[in-house]
Amino acid sequence: MTRPSIATLREWDRSHYWHSFTPMADYEPLIIERGEGCTLYDIRGNAYLDAASSMWCAALGHNHPRLNAAISAQLGRLAHCTSLGMGAEVTVRLAKRLADLAPGELSHVFFSSDGSSAVEVAMKQALQYWCQSDTPQPERVKYLSFGQAYHGDTIGATAVGGIGRFNDLYAPLLCEVVRVEPPDSRQVGSEPSDAQRCVDAALQRVERVLEEQASQIVAVIIEPLVQMAAGMLMHPPGFLRGVRRLCDKYNVLLIADEIAVGLGRTGRLFACDHEGVTPDFLCLGKHLTAGYLPLAATITTPRIFQAFLNRTPAEDRTFWHGHTYSGNALASAAALATLEEFEAHVLAALPAKIEQIAQRLSALADHPLVTHIRQRGMIGAFSLGASASVGTDGSTGKTENADQAPGRRLARYALEQGVWLRAKPDLIYVTPPLTISADQIDRLFDVIAAGLEFASAG
Numbered sequence: 001m002t003r004p005s006i007a008t009l010r011e012w013d014r015s016h017y018w019h020s021f022t023p024m025a026d027y028e029p030l031i032i033e034r035g036e037g038c039t040l041y042d043i044r045g046n047a048y049l050d051a052a053s054s055m056w057c058a059a060l061g062h063n064h065p066r067l068n069a070a071i072s073a074q075l076g077r078l079a080h081c082t083s084l085g086m087g088a089e090v091t092v093r094l095a096k097r098l099a100d101l102a103p104g105e106l107s108h109v110f111f112s113s114d115g116s117s118a119v120e121v122a123m124k125q126a127l128q129y130w131c132q133s134d135t136p137q138p139e140r141v142k143y144l145s146f147g148q149a150y151h152g153d154t155i156g157a158t159a160v161g162g163i164g165r166f167n168d169l170y171a172p173l174l175c176e177v178v179r180v181e182p183p184d185s186r187q188v189g190s191e192p193s194d195a196q197r198c199v200d201a202a203l204q205r206v207e208r209v210l211e212e213q214a215s216q217i218v219a220v221i222i223e224p225l226v227q228m229a230a231g232m233l234m235h236p237p238g239f240l241r242g243v244r245r246l247c248d249k250y251n252v253l254l255i256a257d258e259i260a261v262g263l264g265r266t267g268r269l270f271a272c273d274h275e276g277v278t279p280d281f282l283c284l285g286k287h288l289t290a291g292y293l294p295l296a297a298t299i300t301t302p303r304i305f306q307a308f309l310n311r312t313p314a315e316d317r318t319f320w321h322g323h324t325y326s327g328n329a330l331a332s333a334a335a336l337a338t339l340e341e342f343e344a345h346v347l348a349a350l351p352a353k354i355e356q357i358a359q360r361l362s363a364l365a366d367h368p369l370v371t372h373i374r375q376r377g378m379i380g381a382f383s384l385g386a387s388a389s390v391g392t393d394g395s396t397g398k399t400e401n402a403d404q405a406p407g408r409r410l411a412r413y414a415l416e417q418g419v420w421l422r423a424k425p426d427l428i429y430v431t432p433p434l435t436i437s438a439d440q441i442d443r444l445f446d447v448i449a450a451g452l453e454f455a456s457a458g
């Protein structure tokens with residue numbers, strides 16, 4: 001088959017491909033033909049270091065031999081079978097593996113195809129749990145979420161999100177959510193006790209809500225440690241543990257949305273591991289198949305699962321929810337191979353990379369444009385310029401004349417130099433594949449450093 005010309009592909013892209021989270025009036029086609037390791041190649045043959053891991057999912061880079069082999073082998077056996085009343089052998093093995101790895105008692109895995117659906121599943125299971133618990137509590141219909149949370153784009157997940165640009169228009173469709181401001185590492189001063197004070201104040205805000213409303217609240221939903229879409233907002237240590245403690249005290253369920261921060265991104269397999277926390281629901285996606293195939297998981301405890309079992313033939317406690325591709329066999333094979341690769345090579349190599357990123361970030365501290373350098377594992381970020389005030393929505397581009405904002409200028413410069421950064425007006429972040437090499441980390445930060453000069457010259 002002859003490939004259409006570059007000009008034709010660009011024209012088709014503009015005319016027919018409606019891209020996610022993209023202002024289409026300004027869309028400038030960037031058409032990727034192939035990937036190799038941490039590098040993407042466009043149809044012109046230009047190479048780009050994938051510094052955002054294709055939006056936080058390509059944990060092992062691209063065209064990874066172990067993943068390719070696992071998917072090919074599975075393809076020769078079974079691509080897909082339904083999860084309604086049956087399931088693929090490879091998916092059974094994946095469920096067992098996830099149950100073994102997940103913190104604490106988390107042991108029952110419900111599969112879906114994307115992170116939003118995994119959140120939706122947790123929200124619905126939690127609500128149904130209260131309706132079916134020994135003392136039914138159908139009056140629990142609200143959720144508690146944090147500030148500018150992002151949990152996905154289906155209607156339930158949108159409701160618990162807090163980024164106005166993504167939510168406001170759909171308000172009539174959304175369930176009731178109580179929003180509490182999270183602690184923000186950018187607000188922490190230099191005194192050693194400041195972080196604790198910041199965490200304590202946020203926990204008090206949570207407790208005030210729970211004191212009054214716990215009996216109406218289904219669950220607290222949290223992005224553990226880092227609210228990535230909120231502009232790489234990082235919680236100081238202790239917040240997650242404190243939230244778990246309050247959920248226990250007020251008998252509210254805890255949903256940990258680790259779709260972005262889970263499976264190695266923070267330096268450990270699960271973000272909850274940093275604080276010894278077991279949530280009632282753990283949502284995974286993105287890294288689960290290293291971005292190869294759509295798969296997400298909602299993992300819960302025996303206590304929740306038991307409430308869904310019919311005790312008499314007349315009862316109907318079933319979770320009437322599912323997706324055509326739930327537990328897809330090819331995706332399950334990709335996930336098992338990803339977990340094997342994490343354990344064999346990836347996790348052990350992370351500390352050195354995290355340290356290198358820390359050093360390269362701190363070397364930027366003196367630049368006049370740079371403020372609020374922050375890092376959690378393989379997530380490194382800093383704010384840019386005067387507009388980098390706390391509370392700025394780093395994910396939505398609300399800055400005046402955003403196109404000329406320093407972050408956008410820096411990202412354009414980086415693209416010319418062969419580094420793909422997701423452009424934000426007042427935020428630069430790196431979330432590279434976990435397999436990034438030391439040389440690639442250096443190149444990434446060399447380009448960012450030069451990009452800062454470019455952005456300040458404008």
Ligand SMILES: Cc1ncc(COP(=O)(O)O)c(C=O)c1O
Pocket residue numbers: 114115116117119150151152153223228229257258259260261285286
């Ligand atoms: C924390 C978090 N939750 C949920 C989602 C939604 O996942 P998906 O885009 O796979 O639906 C995302 C996506 O970025 C996310 O970052």
